[in-house]
Amino acid sequence: MNIFLIGYRCTGKTSAGKALAEKLGQSFADSDSEIVKENGMTVAEMVSAHGWNFFREKEQSVIRRLCTGDQQVVATGGGVILNPENVKNMRQSGIVVWLKALPETIKKRILNDEATSHLRPSLTAKGLTEEIEDVLSIRTPLYEGAMNFSVDTDQAGIDEICRIIIAGLGR
Numbered sequence: 001m002n003i004f005l006i007g008y009r010c011t012g013k014t015s016a017g018k019a020l021a022e023k024l025g026q027s028f029a030d031s032d033s034e035i036v037k038e039n040g041m042t043v044a045e046m047v048s049a050h051g052w053n054f055f056r057e058k059e060q061s062v063i064r065r066l067c068t069g070d071q072q073v074v075a076t077g078g079g080v081i082l083n084p085e086n087v088k089n090m091r092q093s094g095i096v097v098w099l100k101a102l103p104e105t106i107k108k109r110i111l112n113d114e115a116t117s118h119l120r121p122s123l124t125a126k127g128l129t130e131e132i133e134d135v136l137s138i139r140t141p142l143y144e145g146a147m148n149f150s151v152d153t154d155q156a157g158i159d160e161i162c163r164i165i166i167a168g169l170g171r
Contacts, residue, residue: 002072002094003165006143008136009078010109011099012153016161017075023162024171027072031080034062043077060086067093078135081142091146097165098147103132105154 003020005013014030021028035058036042046055060083066074067089080086090096107128149168151161
């Protein structure tokens, strides 16, 4: 069984995913990192050169491949839930956990994340706060529909997030 971490950018998917994999003795994969490795360019470069549809096609391919694995924790890109096939594949091969945070928390984390500006392109032409709120309003029902359970990461540290996920897995 795999564990897929979904959620908006900067909600803790990669950090918690690495720690969770270590605690469970499982391997860890980051779907965005896999896409970057396979295509030899950052997500921002891919989107700039080829558009979001190109990136989403590459994401679907990587998710499909990762779903053939077992006993791994997978941190996914924030938009993975936009494709129903991704959701179906993740749910068939594991448990889907939504790591969520308030827009204010996400904004603060994005502004403190050095990788965000050059690796993660803006999703809209709006200001950061408005973009986060708008995108979350669209994606929240999709995250809810995809998840087996969720973890609020606003006040929780990595160890606490891992503890909640492990408890949610019944371990």
